[in-house]
Amino acid sequence: xxxxxxxxxxxxxxxxxxxxxxxxxxxxxxxxxxxxxxxxxxxxxxxxxxxxxxxxxxxxxxxxxxxxxxxxxxxxxxxxxxxxxxxxxxxxxxxxxxxxxxxxxxxxxxxxxxxxxxxxxxxxxxxxxxxxxxxxxxxxxxxxxxxxxxxxxxxxxxxxxxxxxxxxxxxxxxxxxxxxxxxxxxxxxxxxxxxxxxxxxxxxxxxxxxxxxxxxxxxxxxxxxxxxxxxxxxxxxxxxxxxxxxxxxxxxxxxxxxxxxxxxxxxxxxxxxxxxxxxxxxxxxxxxxxxxxxxxxxxxxxxxxxxxxxxxxxxxxxxxxxxxxxxxxxxxxxxxxxxxxxxxxxxxxxxxxxxxxxxxxxxxxxxxxxxxxx
Amino acid sequence: xxxxxxxxxxxxxxxxxxxxxxxxxxxxxxxxxxxxxxxxxxxxxxxxxxxxxxxxxxxxxxxxxxxxxxxxxxxxxxxxxxxxxxxxxxxxxxxxxxxxxxxxxxxxxxxxxxxxxxxxxxxxxxxxxxxxxxxxxxxxxxxxxxxxxxxxxxxxxxxxxxxxxxxxxxxxxxxxxxxxxxxxxxxxxxxxxxxxxxxxxxxxxxxxxxxxxxxxxxxxxxxxxxxxxxxxxxxxxxxxxxxxxxxxxxxxxxxxxxxxxxxxxxxxxxxxxxxxxxxxxxxxxxxxxxxxxxxxxxxxxxxxxxxxxxxxxxxxxxxxxxxxxxxxxxxxxxxxxxxxxxxxxxxxxxxxxxxxxxxxxxxxxxxxxxxxxx
Numbered sequence: 001x002x003x004x005x006x007x008x009x010x011x012x013x014x015x016x017x018x019x020x021x022x023x024x025x026x027x028x029x030x031x032x033x034x035x036x037x038x039x040x041x042x043x044x045x046x047x048x049x050x051x052x053x054x055x056x057x058x059x060x061x062x063x064x065x066x067x068x069x070x071x072x073x074x075x076x077x078x079x080x081x082x083x084x085x086x087x088x089x090x091x092x093x094x095x096x097x098x099x100x101x102x103x104x105x106x107x108x109x110x111x112x113x114x115x116x117x118x119x120x121x122x123x124x125x126x127x128x129x130x131x132x133x134x135x136x137x138x139x140x141x142x143x144x145x146x147x148x149x150x151x152x153x154x155x156x157x158x159x160x161x162x163x164x165x166x167x168x169x170x171x172x173x174x175x176x177x178x179x180x181x182x183x184x185x186x187x188x189x190x191x192x193x194x195x196x197x198x199x200x201x202x203x204x205x206x207x208x209x210x211x212x213x214x215x216x217x218x219x220x221x222x223x224x225x226x227x228x229x230x231x232x233x234x235x236x237x238x239x240x241x242x243x244x245x246x247x248x249x250x251x252x253x254x255x256x257x258x259x260x261x262x263x264x265x266x267x268x269x270x271x272x273x274x275x276x277x278x279x280x281x282x283x284x285x286x287x288x289x290x291x292x293x294x295x296x297x298x299x300x301x302x303x304x305x306x307x308x309x310x311x312x313x314x315x316x317x318x319x320x321x322x323x324x325x326x327x328x329x330x331x332x333x334x335x336x337x338x339x340x341x342x343x344x345x346x347x348x349x350x351x352x353x354x355x356x357x358x359x360x361x362x363x364x365x366x367x368x369x370x371x372x373x374x
Numbered sequence: 375x376x377x378x379x380x381x382x383x384x385x386x387x388x389x390x391x392x393x394x395x396x397x398x399x400x401x402x403x404x405x406x407x408x409x410x411x412x413x414x415x416x417x418x419x420x421x422x423x424x425x426x427x428x429x430x431x432x433x434x435x436x437x438x439x440x441x442x443x444x445x446x447x448x449x450x451x452x453x454x455x456x457x458x459x460x461x462x463x464x465x466x467x468x469x470x471x472x473x474x475x476x477x478x479x480x481x482x483x484x485x486x487x488x489x490x491x492x493x494x495x496x497x498x499x500x501x502x503x504x505x506x507x508x509x510x511x512x513x514x515x516x517x518x519x520x521x522x523x524x525x526x527x528x529x530x531x532x533x534x535x536x537x538x539x540x541x542x543x544x545x546x547x548x549x550x551x552x553x554x555x556x557x558x559x560x561x562x563x564x565x566x567x568x569x570x571x572x573x574x575x576x577x578x579x580x581x582x583x584x585x586x587x588x589x590x591x592x593x594x595x596x597x598x599x600x601x602x603x604x605x606x607x608x609x610x611x612x613x614x615x616x617x618x619x620x621x622x623x624x625x626x627x628x629x630x631x632x633x634x635x636x637x638x639x640x641x642x643x644x645x646x647x648x649x650x651x652x653x654x655x656x657x658x659x660x661x662x663x664x665x666x667x668x669x670x671x672x673x674x675x676x677x678x679x680x681x682x683x684x685x686x687x688x689x690x691x692x693x694x695x696x697x698x699x700x701x702x703x704x705x706x707x708x709x710x711x712x713x714x715x716x717x718x719x720x721x722x723x724x725x726x727x728x729x730x731x732x733x734x735x736x737x738x739x740x741x742x743x744x745x746x747x748x
Contacts (some may be wrong), residue, residue, distance in 0.1 A: 114490050115490065116490045179561070183557040192570075
């Protein structure tokens with residue numbers, strides 16, 4: 001039942017070298033990469049246990065026996081120049097790490113990824129020092145292979161939502177809608193949901209931005225917020241659409257229309273070199289001018305890639321600047337207990353002079369579309 | 375479509391007190407609980423950010439603004455005597471933690487749960503020292519409320535497998551079978567899958583114990599290993615059944631029959647006070663006597679509860695002893711590339727003189743059962 005798709009290759013080659021250069025600029029002669037998302041981005045390795053030592057010449061992945069063949073296969077497929085060393089016990093893996101780091105004087109390591117126990121064990125024999133962002137900086141600019149996976153993930157979520165949105169009001173619970181969405185994303189080729197699908201309905205639930213789908217039955221008059229994405233070959237999509245079940249009231253229509261204008265203003269603002277805080281302000285200021293300041297209780301967007309939430313973050317506190325190749329959400333929302341809520345969220349690729357919207361689901365009106373005709 | 379079930383309450387009351395006693399025995403006048411599974415088990419709080427300080431008198435949960443109302447509601451529902459303090463920034467949360475730990479001299483903290491960055495930040499102002507297992511020891515003995523949730527999760531997986539196993543050989547891929555299982559578990563009332571469902575088929579894939587469901591089409595003659603569990607109100611189930619598509623060969627029948635005897639020997643061995651290593655040996659020794667020693671390439675079992683893998687672990691290296699109330703898997707398997715593989719896994723509740731098997735799916739023969747007649 002599932003469609004399997006071939007994607008363009010991801011450009012792993014050069015990532016280790018670029019990391020080495022960034023580390024040298026900061027005075028490190030080596031890097032210990034332990035965050036598994038960073039390990040995957042750097043080498044293509046997808047196992048649940050792996051650490052990479054990057055040296056002036058060469059790099060070594062240390063993993064355990066379960067991944068002996070898979071690690072070698074994945075690194076070869078990625079075209080990455082990195083040795084694989086397999087330790088069957090924690091002690092063996094530690095020894096291999098010490099050997100791979102031999103001769104290095106100052107190794108940048110991820111203090112936010114290693115547990116305190118892991119850090120103290122490694123630091124006893126290896127000269128590690130905390131360094132932040134060395135890899136995640138590199139992860140921001142998505143290449144064509146990464147964009148293709150994210151776009152296909154967007155298509156899976158679009159297709160599932162097109163099938164399920166017309167079922168709102170058929171007596172389904174929030175959990176039923178979530179189940180149908182996740183099932184149908186897989187049928188359209190996704191590996192699974194990108195995160196726990198949010199289906200929030202009615203005057204209380206839809207007013208909570210991070211509501212989990214409950215056993216509440218969706219009824220006429222409800223506002224419904226559906227936040228759904230697909231996972232494809234490690235890459236995520238993220239989208240929100242909002243609906244009214246039955247005929248919308250004037251107030252519902254007015255607030256939805258206002259939010260649509262706000263979200264469009266966010267999309268219009270996006271371009272490389274814009275401060276992420278300015279992106280947030282593009283939506284937030286408009287909302288405040290409209291008199292809805294206290295209806296908007298989260299930030300405007302975030303990066304999406306191998307993680308569903310990653311750099312950059314567009315909030316009032318952000319100090320980051322958008323770059324071409326960032327994939328970010330634009331997702332203002334308006335919430336009030338008693339009314340319910342709406343959120344409209346698109347995923348976009350940042351370009352030098354604007355953005356390319358990757359989400360295709362309709363958002364003109366708060367009404368479920370008609371069932372797809374196929 | 376989903377059945378919502380009422381379960382007996384989980385006995386949260388007394389857990390904080392018992393933890394305080396265990397800590398005092400080890401010379402600590404306080405405990406900092408940061409592992410989120412431990413926080414949930416101790417207080418009923420299910421949010422993604424929370425730390426609990428347990429003192430001689432009283433306890434405090436520190437969390438962020440998202441969870442202000444939910445934390446108070448969940449702790450009240452759990453009947454737990456613990457204050458809630460909300461900090462809107464990391465700095466505020468840190469201050470609240472320092473205040474909650476005021477006057478304490480020696481606080482046991484989880485060095486395997488806090489990142490190195492978190493540990494050093496906290497340790498600058500709070501006298502924490504690494505301590506292992508204080509909470510996870512307590513988590514082993516499941517109470518009636520916990521068992522009820524795990525049993526219902528077993529029923530969801532049993533029901534889904536009864537529907538899907540007869541579809542093996544209908545031209546489905548491994549990924550299709552996984553999707554159907556996960557969809558149907560939800561329809562039977564599960565919150566979701568307990569872990570990434572394993573569907574491993576044929577001479578190569580079924581020979582890998584931790585294979586991920588791929589786009590391979592399952593065909594006549596294949597051995598098929600299906601490892602599937604449901605998640606219900608935070609609690610997991612875990613089960614494996616193995617099949618042959620079409621008419622089994624004599625070799626397939628013989629190896630399956632042998633494994634069934636091995637697995638029964640494992641079940642027969644389980645009782646409180648048995649060493650977890652002896653449980654492993656009950657299966658492993660029999661397999662070796664049968665001449666299949668190198669076909670069994672993983673351990674025999676593990677605990678299941680709020681985590682899919684938790685204490686105790688039944689392997690050749692285990693030093694733990696089973697206690698009444700442990701919920702553990704018994705899951706020997708036989709694998710060889712070219713042949714494929716079989717694994718049979720039941721989930722059991724350990725009792726003083728044996729065990730109660732929670733899994734109900736048939737395992738007499740390696741043939742898919744007939745479709746359920748409803």
